[in-house]
Amino acid sequence: MIILKRAWAVIKLFVLFVKELFLSSYVVLLQILKPKLSIRPGIFAMKTELKSDWEITLLSCLICLTPGTLTLDVSRDGETLYIHAMDMEDAEQLSHQIKNSFERAIMEVTRA
Template sequence: MAFQILLNLLIAFAWVNFQHSYTSVDFLVGYIIGIFILFFLRRFMKFDFYMRRVWALIKLAVLFFVELIKANIDVLRVVLKPKLDNQPGIIAVPTKLTTDWEVSLLAALISLTPGTLSMDFSQDGKYIYVHALDIPNKEQMVRDIHDTFERAIMEVTRGNV
């Protein structure tokens, strides 16, 4: 992936030099041309197109902000209820993520959403213990974590789902 970014930057610099116009707009045009060149070269070379992972990273950021807004609304709903009938609890969330970086990113994303807190990891790293402010259905919460954050992290780090 780093080689592709470097190659894309070299194409952008070559474009700027061929145009004899050293502006950021010309550099951006050259960079976009480089993206298209690399996209078409991916069939002839043995590499995964790096913009797929960049797009997956953008989708992960958007997903996080959507989940952040939804979690804030849920916490606000719990706090503003006249009767406190939430069901707090600790659940063990199994994960398919293998590297420490992936598991740590999942734990950070869980902790950054209001109402949830990653407390600990299992010894083998296959479970994350999560405290939640309101857990009406444990299986649904685990499924939501798998379908949102875990899937998006695997798409960014592995390029597939």
């Protein structure tokens, strides 16, 4: 039963990534096609609940693979990720979005 639960969590994480990939690609494409660039790039720190190096690496990779965001660094203790966003209106909102999507899905996979 645990194997099925974990397999389902992996599928959900993959589907979430594909959804985020297409949505963010669409947003980046719209920004590129606009005659006037109206972005607010920024760097923010995001605390993570993930503990293992594997979990943190996976989150960092998923952030980097999603257009418009890039993981710049991870603190030595692994608790904070420094992320660059192409268009950042609110750092708290962006952190909340990452935590409620990728981070939660990763925890479902690794802690099932």
